[in-house]
Amino acid sequence: MRKAALVAILAASAVAASCAPEPRATESVARGRQVYRDQSCGTCHEAGPANLFRPVGPDLSHIGTVAEARRPGVTAEEYLRQSVLDPGAFVVPGYPDSMPRGFGDRLSRDDVDALVAYLLSLR
Numbered sequence: 366m367r368k369a370a371l372v373a374i375l376a377a378s379a380v381a382a383s384c385a386p387e388p389r390a391t392e393s394v395a396r397g398r399q400v401y402r403d404q405s406c407g408t409c410h411e412a413g414p415a416n417l418f419r420p421v422g423p424d425l426s427h428i429g430t431v432a433e434a435r436r437p438g439v440t441a442e443e444y445l446r447q448s449v450l451d452p453g454a455f456v457v458p459g460y461p462d463s464m465p466r467g468f469g470d471r472l473s474r475d476d477v478d479a480l481v482a483y484l485l486s487l488r
Contacts, residue, residue: 397483400476404468412487422464423457429488445481 401407409421412428432441436455439447447454452464468477 391482393479393482394486396476397479397481397486400472400480401483404472404480409464421461423460425484425487427488429485432484441485442481445484446477449477449480 401412406412406425410423410425411420412425428445429441432444435441435444435457444455448464450469452466453462456462472480
């Protein structure tokens with residue numbers, strides 16, 4: 366019984382540790398965080414400091430900063446928007462081209478804007 370309780374406590378601690386510190390939320394960032402969760406982005410992308418698994422997609426913990434240098438001549442906002450709407454346009458080396466397509470059809474423009482705002486807030 367004690368061993369099972371210890372395993373449960375360790376598992377809960379690991380889940381809590383894998384959660385990224387939440388960026389300061391504006392209304393748009395908060396909405397974008399919800400879109401990120403609703404679309405299950407965390408299934409393939411990690412966005413936290415404790416890399417507990419090898420994600421299918423790149424770690425997004427600091428994507429707001431990383432995106433600034435990802436493609437010369439393209440702003441971080443443009444890069445992130447393109448990555449959401451046309452994921453095959455640029456595939457991060459070392460990762461498969463496996464991001465789902467069709468977010469532009471499934472999400473409203475406001476939701477895409479909010480998702481991009483949330484991703485930009487991850488620094």
